[in-house]
Amino acid sequence: MKIKKIKLFSFLFIALIASLFVYNIYKKIYKEGTIKDGYLYIKSSDKFSDLVKQITPFIKDTTDFKWIAKTKKFNQPKPGRYHINEGISNNELINLLRSGKQSPVNLTFNNQESLEELAKRIAEQIEADTLQLLNAFTKADFLKEKGFTKAQALG
Incomplete structure (x- = not known):
C-alpha cells in the first residue's frame, strides 16, 4: 500500500513539474510580447542582430523573442516598414516579420524641377x-x- 502511494505521489509530482514546464514554454510563445505601438524599419542589409537592436524598445523580453525566433528558424528579416501593435505575442510578431506583410510608406514631394x-x-x-x-x-x-x-x- 505504501509503495502505491509513493508511486502515485511521484507520478503526480512529475506531472506537476512537466505541466509547469509546458506552461512556461506556452507563456513565452503566446503571452503579450510587445509593449507599445510603432513602426519598425528593416533595411535590406540588416541581419538578425540588427533587428533585435531595433525591436528592443517594442518588446518586453529580448531573450524570449530570440528563443522563439531560433525555435521557428527565423534568422533573416525581410526588409520593409512594419507596424508593430501593442499587445501581440512574440509568435505573432515573428510571423509578421517572416511573412513580409509590410505597411505602406507614404512618399511626399512637391514640384521638383528635374x-x-x-x-x-x-x-x-x-x-x-x-x-x-x-x-x-x-x-x-x-x-x-x-x-x-x-x-x-x-x-
Missing part, C-alpha cells in the same frame, strides 16, 4: 539611392509602360 531633384527627394524617404531611382526613371521600358518618351521625361 528628375535628379525628384530622385533625390524620394531617396531621402526610402532605402533606394538617387542613382538607382534616376536609372529606373529613365529606363526605356518603364517610360514606354507609362506612355512617355525619354525626351518627355528629361524635358
Whole structure:
C-alpha cells in the first residue's frame, strides 16, 4: 500500500513539474510580447542582430523573442516598414516579420524641377539611392509602360 502511494505521489509530482514546464514554454510563445505601438524599419542589409537592436524598445523580453525566433528558424528579416501593435505575442510578431506583410510608406514631394531633384527627394524617404531611382526613371521600358518618351521625361 505504501509503495502505491509513493508511486502515485511521484507520478503526480512529475506531472506537476512537466505541466509547469509546458506552461512556461506556452507563456513565452503566446503571452503579450510587445509593449507599445510603432513602426519598425528593416533595411535590406540588416541581419538578425540588427533587428533585435531595433525591436528592443517594442518588446518586453529580448531573450524570449530570440528563443522563439531560433525555435521557428527565423534568422533573416525581410526588409520593409512594419507596424508593430501593442499587445501581440512574440509568435505573432515573428510571423509578421517572416511573412513580409509590410505597411505602406507614404512618399511626399512637391514640384521638383528635374528628375535628379525628384530622385533625390524620394531617396531621402526610402532605402533606394538617387542613382538607382534616376536609372529606373529613365529606363526605356518603364517610360514606354507609362506612355512617355525619354525626351518627355528629361524635358
